[in-house]
Amino acid sequence: MAGVLDSVNQRTQLVGQNRLELLLFRLDGTQIYGINVFKVKEVLQCPHLSIMPKSKPVVRGVASIRGGVLPILDLSIATGKPLLQDIQNTFAIITEYNDRVLGFLVRSVERIVNMRWEEILPPPKGAGRNHYLTAVTHVDGHLVEILDVEKILAEVSPVSESLSESVTEQAAQIQKKQEIPAKVLIADDSSVARKQVTRCLEGIGIEVIALNDGRQTLNYLKQIADEGKNPAHDFLMLISDIEMPEMDGYTLTTEIRHDPRMKDMHILLHTSLSGVFNLAMVKRVGASDFLAKFHPDELASRVMDRIKQLDGSQN
Known part of the structure; x- marks a missing residue:
């Protein structure tokens, strides 16, 4: 785990070489998921969460992290799966998307892998329209699903699309x-x-x-x-x-x-x-x-x- 945390901020040299690094993680189950390391600010053992009244079920609470208060979203619920239990033994991946900093709750964080974008493939055509995948790849013979976080955020925390x-x-x-x-x-x-x-x-x-x-x-x-x-x-x-x-x-x-x-x-x-x-x-x-x-x-x-x-x- 320390190796994952130490390496999150050392990846900018890959930009422009058609390469990326994926942070691999799991929810409940054996499926492996991935997120681009450039979206990740840090990975933490699940911090203390304060429950927000009337918040959506996907928001498990807010956490005070480095002087800021961030919403922590249960990535399992966000993708249509049961909520993560025993959250004291989960991890929060702190990310920045579309100028918003928030945390994603996951069961475990695996490691970082260095890949070429040519190895990242579109979702299978038979996956339908209701999936949360933006791409897939294979690591050590295992399928890795790369989540469409923009779709997740559009559903759980939509931004205004209206023109002034x-x-x-x-x-x-x-x-x-x-x-x-x-x-x-x-x-x-x-x-x-x-x-x-x-x-x-x-x-x-x-x-x-x-x-x-x-x-x-x-x-x-x-x-x-x-x-x-x-x-x-x-x-x-x-x-x-x-x-x-x-x-x-x-x-x-x-x-x-x-x-x-x-x-x-x-x-x-x-x-x-x-x-x-x-x-x-x-x-x-x-x-x-x-x-x-x-x-x-x-x-x-x-x-x-x-x-x-x-x-x-x-x-």
């Missing part, structure tokens, strides 16, 4: 004098994230094409280029997640920049990953912009700024 009136009014004004095609390409492995971004952009009159991962997106762009078209002319921008099966957003950006047929593509990296390393990596791989998930007004504003930029360049 001022943003929708601004979008309406831009649309009146817009002279360029308003179409955006999205790459994100989370179905919840794809829907959130799609609804946001469609709310300001933007046509959206949404794809599931970096590899699929790169192949799609290459197909357009093979037809003699310039993807940078077809789309206002690419909005790409960073964490995706088979090819992460950093590698996708690098591949696009290295292809002269699409190197001018405007790329906004849009991720729940936190940390200052993101801004450095944006410059390193040549991305145009970076935005933390999920702030609909800010996302819409970035797209409208791009429209105004392109309209201005044509005058």
